[in-house]
Amino acid sequence: DAGVIQSPRHEVTEMGQEVTLRCKPISGHNSLFWYRQTMMRGLELLIYFNNNVPIDDSGMPEDRFSAKMPNASFSTLKIQPSEPRDSAVYFCASSLAGASYEQYFGPGTRLTVT
Amino acid sequence: AQSVAQPEDQVNVAEGNPLTVKCTYSVSGNPYLFWYVQYPNRGLQFLLKYITGDNLVKGSYGFEAEFNKSQTSFHLKKPSALVSDSALYFCAVRDRDDKIIFGKGTRLHILP
Numbered sequence: 001d002a003g004v005i006q007s008p009r010h011e012v013t014e015m016g017q018e019v020t021l022r023c024k025p026i027s028g029h030n031s032l033f034w035y036r037q038t039m040m041r042g043l044e045l046l047i048y049f050n051n052n053v054p055i056d057d058s059g060m061p062e063d064r065f066s067a068k069m070p071n072a073s074f075s076t077l078k079i080q081p082s083e084p085r086d087s088a089v090y091f092c093a094s095s096l097a098g099a100s101y102e103q104y105f106g107p108g109t110r111l112t113v114t
Numbered sequence: 115a116q117s118v119a120q121p122e123d124q125v126n127v128a129e130g131n132p133l134t135v136k137c138t139y140s141v142s143g144n145p146y147l148f149w150y151v152q153y154p155n156r157g158l159q160f161l162l163k164y165i166t167g168d169n170l171v172k173g174s175y176g177f178e179a180e181f182n183k184s185q186t187s188f189h190l191k192k193p194s195a196l197v198s199d200s201a202l203y204f205c206a207v208r209d210r211d212d213k214i215i216f217g218k219g220t221r222l223h224i225l226p
Contacts, residue, residue, distance in 0.1 A: 045216070093158070102148060102163055103214070
């Protein structure tokens, strides 16, 4: 199995621009998680999908952030408009079924907003 | 409130010595507990988990963890540390709403 795939691996953009991060979970996994990691705040859960339905989006910072999962094999995290404080590494992870099962993390997308 | 705590930001251990990375939790019901490791510029990797059964759980790379219900702890251990074990370690707990809570992480330095 290829594991969780994220793209792009690196993204540099200017403040105000729209940013879209992409994730392909492991085939057969029913749950998908988006995380953000920074030195200051550590690892934060942004949103969690189960069977393509958002279960917990309480970690989404504000309306500038949105996430979709149109099908079982694809999810996007969008930031519009982006701000310098959004600079972080964004991880996608998938699990077989919810938080009871171990999660498999992608390599992350390093986002820099200037 | 449901939570998980890793009381040490950093742990230093000499190579060959036993290591312990501490984790305590607060959750209603029976906990599902996990340990993950993160190497530089990589995503987290699953090490081991406790759901039920034996209190001593064995995982990847020679790591093990001991579930202690009375102390609400799930400390990660290894009998003999390797320099390659140097990394960031995260403890996590599944809460009663099937949500995952991660600790803030402990940086482990193994000194040659």
